[in-house]
Amino acid sequence: MPDHIIVIHRWTDQYADYAGYLDHTAHRVSYITTERAMEHLPVERAAAVRLVDSTEEEKAVREAVDSLAADVAAPTRIVALQETDLDLAAVLRDEFALPGPGAEELRPVRDKLLMARRLIEAGVPTPPTAEAPDHASVQDFAALHGWPVLVKPRRGTASSHVTRIDTADQLAAYTLPADTDMIVQPWLADQILHVDGVFTGQRLGVWRASRYLNTCLDFTEGQALGSVEVDDAALLERVGALTLDAAGALLAYAGVFHLELFLSDTGALTVLELGARPGGAEVPFVWREVHGVDLMAAAFAHQTGAPDPTPAELPAHGPVAGWLLVPPSVPQPCRVTSVTVPDTGAYAHRVPEAGQLMDRGGYEHAGVRFRFSGADSAEVEAAVQRTARQTVLQCEPVDAAAPRRLVLVGCGNPPYRRYALQSLAAATETALVQPHEPDWQRAHIDNRFLAADTADPDAVTAAVAALLTGRPGPGGVLTWDETLLATTAEVARRLDLPHLTPQAVRGCRDKLTTRRTLSAANVPSARFRHAHDRAAAQAAAEELRLPVVVKPRGLAGSVGVTLATTLEEVERAWEQATTSSFPGIDPLAGAIVEEYLTGPEISVDCVVDQGGIHVVNVARKRLGFAPWFEETGHLVAPWRHEPWALDVEAVVTAAHRALGLRTGVTHTELRLTPDGPRIVEVNGRLGGDFIPLLGQLATGIDQVAAAAALALGRTPDLTSIRDRCAEVRFLYPEHDAVVRSLDVRAAAACPGIADAVALAAPGTVLRLPPRGVVPRLAALIAVGDNPQRCAAALDRAQREVRCSLEPYDS
Template sequence: MSQAAREHVVVINRYGRALAPYESYIDHDTVAVSYISVPAAAAEVPPTAASSVVVETSGALVNDADDRAVIVDAARRLVERHGPLCAVVALHEGDLDVAAEVREALGVPGDRPDDLAPFRDKYEMHRLATEAGLRAPATSPARDADDVLAFGARHGWPVVLKPRGGTGSTGVRRLSGPSEVHRIDPDEDLVVQSFVDAPIVHVDGLFDGRQLVVPRVSRYLGTCMAYETGRSLGSFELEDPRTVKAAGDVVERLLGALTRRPVVFHAELFDLGDDEFSVVEVACRAGGAEIPMLWREVHGIDLLEVAVGLQVGRPLEDLVGDGTTDADAVGGWLLVPPQVNRPCIVEAVDTAGAERSAASASVPAPGTMIHAGGGYANAARFRFAGATSQVVEEQVRAAAERVRLTCVPVPEDVLVLVGSGGEAYREYAMASAARKARVSLVNRSPATWQRAYCDATYHRTSAEGMAEIVSSKVAELAGGPAVGVMTWDESVVGEVAQLADEIGVPGASAEGVANCRDKFRTRTTLEREEGLGVRFRLVHDLAGGRAAADDLGFPLVLKPRSLAGSAGVTRVDSLAQLEQAYNTVASSGFPGLMNEAGVLVEEYLDGTELSVDCTVVDGIATAANVAHKRVGYAPSFEEVGHVVRPWRHEPWAGDVQELMLKVHARLGIVAGVTHAEVRLTSAGPRLVELNCRLGGDFIPLLGELATGVDLVGCAVDIALGRSPEHMPLRDSVAQVVFLYPERDCVVAEVDMTGCAEVDGIHSAIPLARPGQKLVLPPRAAVGRFGALIAVGDSVEETDRALAEATTRAVFRAEPDD
């Protein structure tokens, strides 16, 4: 089927693919599926999408008029590109209204604004419920404070004030009496309701236009309103047939009063006792929190898939078959929010073993920012399953009592961080930075996982765009909190140093970074200082390489002039090896970096290789962390592992510290955290290279695990003009090993869950994904499929843990021929 002949569907998306895998809901090969996404969901669009448009909206949970205009315009542009629409899909309640507007504006089948009004307008919903003979709290529009006062006088206090077209409990307020009634913004569209002091149940399932299909009735533990104030929220499914039938009958009558169309629904009822229920409200979408995942895992029905299927015109019976589920399975869930005002930073999570009784658990990592405005994403989240309602209720209640999410206020000082790096290698660093400062991220690609650690994110597409964003952010905050600028991304370290110099905030210095990025400048700058020089030549062709070899003698090291990560660095022991390796070294590359012309030919430095991380304040470098490198894939210098162990009493420690003082001063590095590579030669320690950024390969994390020194935190402190905390707190051992395939390949599966179960293993991290091509050195650098990090009291202890964990790693791949 040609592109032009394919049907065209637009998805208005706020969700990640783990929650809503649209590519499994709609065949993207036979249907042209376009996406209109908010920035946070942009990277979650399947690669098989016909188009992807990112829209900047107000950020409100429910799209306002300006948001709707932007989205309708985006839909028109997609129609111009891919042809008329046959369906518009939206799953989030805040997007239902705009999806209806797109359908109406472009003549697309499906719900229009009038169809949604009984669900989206809480006053209209309660009016229709009352007309249908259902019990419901008194409800009235509230245009101003006088309306609220009059309602309270007529129906009594307390009352509940809520947005007329809101979602969840956002903006819902309980007013105890007239003294709590303040001025109401005339632009707010509100309703006021009588307060009902009764527990709440929720009913979820499907409605075929006449009756309920596979409904499940659950009792809340806590309330949505209390959740916004730091109280846990959960629920557990009920089994009592009378209660289930009574609640289901109320919801069936309510839905029948609102629509004759099939819908996925989430209803809430006040439980008045004796199987009597009063209407709270109902939504024509799947429930929030853990409800869609719980249904998927426990009951075998994907409510989101059904919702998508209905919106693209599939009959309900085709989506749910005979409508049966596992009648013996009972589900429940729990959300534990922070207990301080948001925004805040997660400091620690104590699950008290709740994850062992849960069918599934998702816990935010320390350093995660929990933003203002509520929401469920950054809570500690648990799903439970059991044979009876009583069993599940006990699990939910026990977890609610024991689990604690300890949070602290967001720091006042602001760090403008340029470039996040990849999630696998740098999430720990983002978390550490967030604990130290309010992070504003300036990134090449739209932020996804990084948003959990950021106060603000900015997408830049060029160096000029980066400079403009950073400069304007610093100017915006002038006169307020301390502001710093930093990066750990080698590809922009020069630009960031230049900006720091121009703006007048602490940084390495643009000249110092240039001296380090260009390894030829490093060598020429240091050769005039006694004890720092290394014999070298810069050559521009193979003939020059031969001449350098004649002059310097073998063994030699060939290296690109200005790359990173050991890319292209090769040892040669003979003229034949030099001639074979030269072109490979000269043509090497590294993502995001331009290589300066020429190949550096250096004498080979014998001895143990270390990496040395230094804090630099006012030009004085202090060695804070030392890692022993493990190198493989000779003649390349692939770093296959690193070990941080006690080093301050080693006989070479003083000489290494002295070397760091000299090279930083000579190269002009005045502030920051740096990462040096050093060889302990027979003539004393010599510098291999110096990087004006945090080390990679988890080395800063190893340092923190082994010594208690948070190198990321030190870098943030220095960028903000504060004194770094670089004194060690302990002398443990931390080690990382990287796992490689046996040959070049295309990854089919990486599963490291079994590795994490080994005693002493701190982390087991997949580094490759299915479909990814891995190429081994020397043809490419870092062709790894996983990383294992171990912590212990000795190198031998961590070696044993890593050896055992390595045997448990599952890796499948197809040869790349």
């Protein structure tokens, strides 16, 4: 059997190219990662993917490893390339008896107190280091070594929780972090160098030394952090010798390392600490882009047992690299208001979007990032210093306790979404982005509006950012429009706001991707084939056995979906699927032919909060106009007593996990087949056809308010306060017609009717399926203690609808 390599991955940028490091067709490679970090992973080639809120949550990562071991195979290697993930990966290797550094081998490079002791034992110069469990120990250390001192975590990264203390009075005001072992060292005013490279176990492989232009601690306090490679041959000779001694003292295995050391005014070198991983910030990028060496590839090879891909050494007179990080003007959390980026010699840079929320730690999310290359250190340093002086990342603080604002992208058809905007505006301050001036929406948004082409992510991002900036509180973005879901997901990604990821949205929008993903995860769905022409569609139908369903890959509202019982009907259905259209949606290439699932059809609405999947609503779907799948109504009724309830929850949960749906309100459609529930499709948005309103009438759970809470980073209220029935019935003309008049006032007054909504204005042309798109006259919404009372109320109300129709001959 091929091996099974589990990768624990947390970066959102493309620090590592796993697909380039290992053939994912010859090996089974699975990933444990976060929703935001999935973007650059080869998930379509992965054996499996498990999402966690954070790779620092040990319980969640362990559960993911157990799940992968059960569903794929026991792991044969566990890989983690980011320093914060090294400890758990080492413990897991020990527990599974896997090759690679275990906890004891890793301890000297993770435990800074042990590290100092090992270096001293090896005769490597290092600063005095002591435990700091309380103020007295820090006071005693300062009395011996002098002020200032640095107090830092015994195990830590990126200068997190590192504090300089200058006096006894400052120490008295300082609070040691709870539940974190701390150490104390003297503060040294020396220059700090860092050395990055490969240790073979006996000698240094490829390596480079660089000089920080200030300190990592300064960076945590709001100053820019820059680094330039050293080209002083005499200094490099001494640095190389000390680096070899330090690596030999601390590393029991071959691997990539990142060493930091002090350079005093007298030229003395002192080792600060060594990490058994590639350097952070821009180090992996400049190595790959300037020197042609991928340190991440080397680290991956060492942890998987593959040959080290790096050369023995770099050219003696090659280019010199450097990098720069410019932090925001105010502490995080903050929102970007403007960015000034000069043209001062950087060959690459990453700039936060105006309006972007900045609330995550680590160098990857630190601010504006630059990379440099030049002929020598002096040239690169000059470029770095110029850029640092002229770059401004202007931000405004974000106060989590201040009022929040939610920006709605698009508003949908007023008759169908008026209730949703009312609910949204009642839950939070609401702003709107759409292409045209608002009319009926003004009552709910006031002047909080900007016009933008909602098909253009750049334009929508700018509009959403403008509506969020200049306010102290958090913000969010939301859409319930299927045609705008991909745009909104991209806007949320750029502005770092809670939302389904663009990748998750694509997995729902493209029904072919949905089918493939569910099939790979063994989630009960329909057998299917992708057909690019009529002959392929007919061949697929014969293989799957008639009858079959033929559908477009990317439309909505059941448009173009046809049941075919003969090969001739398959040919016509393929034509229907590939020529149908839905405003604002790309139909995508070809059509899907899939087995016809028998049994009642239901829809399931879920609220997904940080991966927790909560079923809040089940609707029984009414279908008409066979062989097309026109939705003529929906009934929400108590369902947890049904014999299929637990199976439905299990299948829906599995589908969400397979598709990576972790933040938002979703709408899933299923068939209750004789073999159990099977997925028809999953939508990454609120349900349409008034279904969320039915759910609120039946249970008291407001799905619109829940969607708003999730978009604003809050936990939604999912308390059910009643258990009734609610049903919507859509009225259609008996034939293609032009609406001359429509009056639903008498219907609205009928007992048991919660609302009667006119859907077709005078002059509207309604063409029945398959010629028209949802050609409805009106919607009648009833509430009752049981389905029978809803049906009786709807029957009475339907008789009270008054309309005048003129036959339409197309």
